[in-house]
Amino acid sequence: MASLHHSSAVKAAKVLMVGAGGIGCELLKTLALSGFQDIHIIDMDTIEVSNLNRQFLFRQSHVGQSKAMVARDAVLRFRPNISITPYHANVKDSDFNVEFFKQFNVVLNGLDNLEARRHVNRLCLAAEVPLVESGTTGFLGQVTVHAKGKTECYECQPKPAPKTYPVCTITSTPSKFVHCIVWAKDLLFAKLFGDKNQENDLNVRSSDASNSPENGEDVFERRDNENIEQYGRRIYDHVFGYNIEVALSNQETWKNRNRPKPIYSRDVLPGKLNHQNGNVDKSCATDDLSSVSTMASLGLKNPQDEIGNLSFDKDDQLAVEFVTAAANIRAASFGIPLHSLFEAKGIAGNIVHAVATTNAVVAGLIVIEAIKSPLSLEINTHHSKLRDFVEKIVKAELGMNSPIIMHGVTLLYEVGDDLEEDMIANYTANLEKVLSELPSSVIGGTMLTVEDLQQELTCNIYIKHREEFDEEKEPDGMVLSGWTQAPLEKKDDNKKLVGNGGSTSTALPTEGQKEVELVEISEETEISGKKRKQPGISGDETNNHNEIQKLDVVDDGEDDLVILDQCDIDKKKKKRLQ
Numbered sequence: 001m002a003s004l005h006h007s008s009a010v011k012a013a014k015v016l017m018v019g020a021g022g023i024g025c026e027l028l029k030t031l032a033l034s035g036f037q038d039i040h041i042i043d044m045d046t047i048e049v050s051n052l053n054r055q056f057l058f059r060q061s062h063v064g065q066s067k068a069m070v071a072r073d074a075v076l077r078f079r080p081n082i083s084i085t086p087y088h089a090n091v092k093d094s095d096f097n098v099e100f101f102k103q104f105n106v107v108l109n110g111l112d113n114l115e116a117r118r119h120v121n122r123l124c125l126a127a128e129v130p131l132v133e134s135g136t137t138g139f140l141g142q143v144t145v146h147a148k149g150k151t152e153c154y155e156c157q158p159k160p161a162p163k164t165y166p167v168c169t170i171t172s173t174p175s176k177f178v179h180c181i182v183w184a185k186d187l188l189f190a191k192l193f194g195d196k197n198q199e200n201d202l203n204v205r206s207s208d209a210s211n212s213p214e215n216g217e218d219v220f221e222r223r224d225n226e227n228i229e230q231y232g233r234r235i236y237d238h239v240f241g242y243n244i245e246v247a248l249s250n251q252e253t254w255k256n257r258n259r260p261k262p263i264y265s266r267d268v269l270p271g272k273l274n275h276q277n278g279n280v281d282k283s284c285a286t287d288d289l290s291s292v293s294t295m296a297s298l299g300l301k302n303p304q305d306e307i308g309n310l311s312f313d314k315d316d317q318l319a320v321e322f323v324t325a326a327a328n329i330r331a332a333s334f335g336i337p338l339h340s341l342f343e344a345k346g347i348a349g350n351i352v353h354a355v356a357t358t359n360a361v362v363a364g365l366i367v368i369e370a371i372k373s374p375l376s377l378e379i380n381t382h383h384s385k386l387r388d389f390v391e392k393i394v395k396a397e398l399g400m401n402s403p404i405i406m407h408g409v410t411l412l413y414e415v416g417d418d419l420e421e422d423m424i425a426n427y428t429a430n431l432e433k434v435l436s437e438l439p440s441s442v443i444g445g446t447m448l449t450v451e452d453l454q455q456e457l458t459c460n461i462y463i464k465h466r467e468e469f470d471e472e473k474e475p476d477g478m479v480l481s482g483w484t485q486a487p488l489e490k491k492d493d494n495k496k497l498v499g500n501g502g503s504t505s506t507a508l509p510t511e512g513q514k515e516v517e518l519v520e521i522s523e524e525t526e527i528s529g530k531k532r533k534q535p536g537i538s539g540d541e542t543n544n545h546n547e548i549q550k551l552d553v554v555d556d557g558e559d560d561l562v563i564l565d566q567c568d569i570d571k572k573k574k575k576r577l578q
C-alpha cells in the first residue's frame, strides 16, 4: 500500500463520507492513512456513551458533541495537513443537493438505516458520482459499489424485510421469548403509551358483564373513580390474568401445547405495592404513590396529553424496563425462560451487538474501492481543444490507438474504417473546437468516457476546469491524475515497483472486483529498454479474474516500463454505440 500513499489520484480525490459511527470512524482513519487529503463528513448525531466501545475516535469527554466535528479533530491530530470538512447535519437536508454531490469523486456510506442509504443512492445516481455502500451486523459485513450505467444501484435489489411473526403466535400462543417481547413492545406498550385509537390486536375489550354493560368497554381507559394503583392493578389483571383465561377457554388450542397460567396481581404483589419501576425494593413499603408510579414520580397527571404518544425507543430506559418486565411476566405465564434487562433490550431493539473488527475490515474494503475511483484531468476547458486532449492525454498518456470519446451518450470523437463521411467530417470539426464549445459541452465536473475497443480499455475521466498552468512544469497545459505508471526514478533499486495501472480505473462492480495490485519485480525478471504494452484495465464487468495472468513486454526500445497485463481480457467485443 505504500505507494498508494503517493498516488496523485488519491491525493487529488475529493471524497464524501456519510456517517461517522462504527464504520465511519474506521473509515475516516483508514482514508487519512491511505493518503486521501480532501475528506468531507456528514453525520447528524452527537456522541453517546454506548458508542465509545468501538467508535474509537471518541472519548468520554466528547459525549454530547457532534460526531462529525470530533472525528475530524481526532484525525487531524495524527494527519494535521489534510483537509477534513465536517457537517453536523442530516444528509437529507436540502443543502446536500445534486450540485453538492457533484463536487466529489466518490461517496462512501457508513450509515445504519435504509432511508438514508436510499437517499444517498439517488443523489449519487443524479450526480453521476460512484457510491461505495457498506454495512455490518455482528461478524458479517459487506461492501458494494454502485456506479451509474455500470452496476446495479443500491435499490435494484429488494432488501430483506424485518422478521415478522404471525399475529396468533404473538397474541395467543407464544413459544419463544422474542414473541413475548414483540407482544410487550408492539401491543402492550403501544396500547398504553402510543396512539389510543390505534388498531391493536391486544384483547382490549372486557366481556365481564359486571364491569362493562355494553360488553365492550376499553379496559385501558382509566375510570373516573380510579386511583393510579387501582388502574395499574386492573390493567395488570386484564392482560396477564383475564386475557390468559380467555385464551385457555379455547380447548382446541391447548391440545398439543402447554397450558399457560394466568397471573393476577394479587398472586405476585402484596396488598399494597412496594415496587418501584421494576427495581424490587423489599425494605420499602409505603403508601406514597410517587414511589410506585413512574407517572407520579415524573410529576405527570395525564401522560398522554402531556408527553404525547410514545413509540418504543431502545434508548429510552423506562421503555426498555417496561417492555422487559411485561415480557418476562408473560414468559413466566407461558413457561418460557426469563431474560435479563440487557438481553431483553437487545431483542427489543433488534440489536446485533456490533463487532469493532468487522467495522475495521469493512472500512478497509471501502477504501480499496474508493481508490479505484476515476482518473481526473485538470484542463482549461475554454482554451484547450479536443485535439489537444486526444493527442496529449488519450494517445500519449493513456496509450490508446483507436479511441472513442463519449460524454454521456454523445459521441464526441471516434476513429474507425467503417465510418460514414459525414461522421468523419463531424469528428474532424470537433477536434478543432475548444472543450466547452463541443456539441455536448465539456466543462468542469463533466465525466468523459474514453474507450479503445481494440485494446478493450475503458476509462472515465473527471474533468476539472483550471485557468492557469505553469508553463515550465505543466507545458501541456493539462494535468492528468490517477494514471499509475512505474516510477522511472527507481531504476537503480534492486526491486522495482510496478503499478498495474488498473488501480484507478472506474469503480468496478462487486462481482468483478479487482483489487489494487502492486507487484514487485526482481532484477532478474526485469527487462529494460522495452515498450509498455497497454495495461489491461478493462471496463468489462463480466471480467472476473483477479490474478495477474501474464507479463507482456514488447521490445522496441522506446521507453523503460514494464507493465503487467492484469486480466485475462474477455474477448467478447463490445457493441459500438450508435
Ligand SMILES: Nc1ncnc2c1ncn2[C@@H]1O[C@H](COP(=O)(O)OP(=O)(O)OP(=O)(O)O)[C@@H](O)[C@H]1O
Pocket: 018, 019, 020, 021, 022, 023, 024, 042, 043, 044, 045, 051, 067, 089, 090, 091, 092, 110, 111, 112, 113, 116, 354
Ligand atoms: N440521515 C442521516 N444523516 C446523517 N447521518 C446519519 C443519517 N442516518 C444515520 N446517520 C449516522 O450514521 C451513523 C451510523 O453509525 P452507527 O450505527 O455505527 O452509530 P450509532 O447509530 O451511534 O450506533 P448504534 O446504532 O449502536 O446506536 C451514525 O453516526 C448516525 O448519526
Ligand SMILES: [Zn+2]
Pocket: 021, 112
Ligand atoms: Zn446506528
